[in-house]
Amino acid sequence: MDNILNLEKIVKIYGVNTKNPYKALHGIDLKITKNSFNAIIGQSGSGKSTLLNIIGTLDQATEGKVPFNDEDISNYSKEQLADFRNRKIGFIFQFHYLLPEFTAIENVLMPYQISKRPITEEVRERAEYLLDTVGLSKYKNTPSTQLSGGQQQRVAIARSLINQPDLVLADEPTGNLDSDSTESVYQLLREINKDLKTTFVIITHDRKVAEKADRIIELKDGSIYADITK
Numbered sequence: 001m002d003n004i005l006n007l008e009k010i011v012k013i014y015g016v017n018t019k020n021p022y023k024a025l026h027g028i029d030l031k032i033t034k035n036s037f038n039a040i041i042g043q044s045g046s047g048k049s050t051l052l053n054i055i056g057t058l059d060q061a062t063e064g065k066v067p068f069n070d071e072d073i074s075n076y077s078k079e080q081l082a083d084f085r086n087r088k089i090g091f092i093f094q095f096h097y098l099l100p101e102f103t104a105i106e107n108v109l110m111p112y113q114i115s116k117r118p119i120t121e122e123v124r125e126r127a128e129y130l131l132d133t134v135g136l137s138k139y140k141n142t143p144s145t146q147l148s149g150g151q152q153q154r155v156a157i158a159r160s161l162i163n164q165p166d167l168v169l170a171d172e173p174t175g176n177l178d179s180d181s182t183e184s185v186y187q188l189l190r191e192i193n194k195d196l197k198t199t200f201v202i203i204t205h206d207r208k209v210a211e212k213a214d215r216i217i218e219l220k221d222g223s224i225y226a227d228i229t230k
């Protein structure tokens with residue numbers, strides 16, 4: 001089967017040149033299948049965010065390779081990497097980080113604007129389609145501060161998809177939401193996974209959520225402890 005990610009022997013040591021280096025990842029081998037929906041679980045401190053940040057090229061592994069769709073990104077300059085990340089990967093964090101002085105649709109368009117391309121009618125329609133998909137078409141011109149927590153997280157989901165990324169990475173995307181919103185946000189992510197064929201890797205502490213994934217990867221002390229594909 002086609003893999004979008006093929007991590008080899010990923011080691012992460014924080015504070016390499018300090019008195020107290022800390023090995024957060026102990027040689028992780030991990031292949032992720034294209035179009036799959038994956039949950040990463042594990043106790044606090046087990047290395048989940050470290051792994052996700054390395055997959056998302058937000059942080060660098062101390063050792064090991066992170067080829068993406070067979071594209072070797074290891075020698076990219078900072079600018080090349082930022083451009084690559086912007087085009088290929090969508091991010092959803094626990095806190096939505098919307099820009100408060102902008103409307104819902106302006107926030108959705110932000111990752112597109114960062115790449116300095118002009119906003120065409122087609123892109124605007126895509127932003128509207130995504131807001132519609134997350135159930136917020138009525139709120140497209142509402143300032144983000146006037147939306148509820150669940151609605152703001154939905155805007156963040158639409159925003160993560162504006163550049164048609166191959167991969168969406170989410171770090172406890174519902175950690176901040178009540179259980180009803182959590183349920184509907186996950187429902188939504190699964191639908192997007194089906195409809196748009198986007199690959200998802202999601203960190204969650206919620207077992208119920210993880211059980212809906214195609215695959216559950218459990219980390220323990222910086223290693224893969226369990227790996228269950230349904």
Ligand code: ADP
Nearest residue numbers: 014015022024043044045046047048049050051
């Ligand atoms: P998780 O997301 O599973 O809670 P993290 O990946 O955030 O775990 O952290 C894994 C381990 O690495 C923890 O022991 C944490 O304290 C340590 N760690 C994380 N970030 C840093 C950092 N920037 N510097 C030093 N240690 C860190």
Ligand code: MG
Nearest residue numbers: 048049050171
């Ligand atoms: Mg974390």
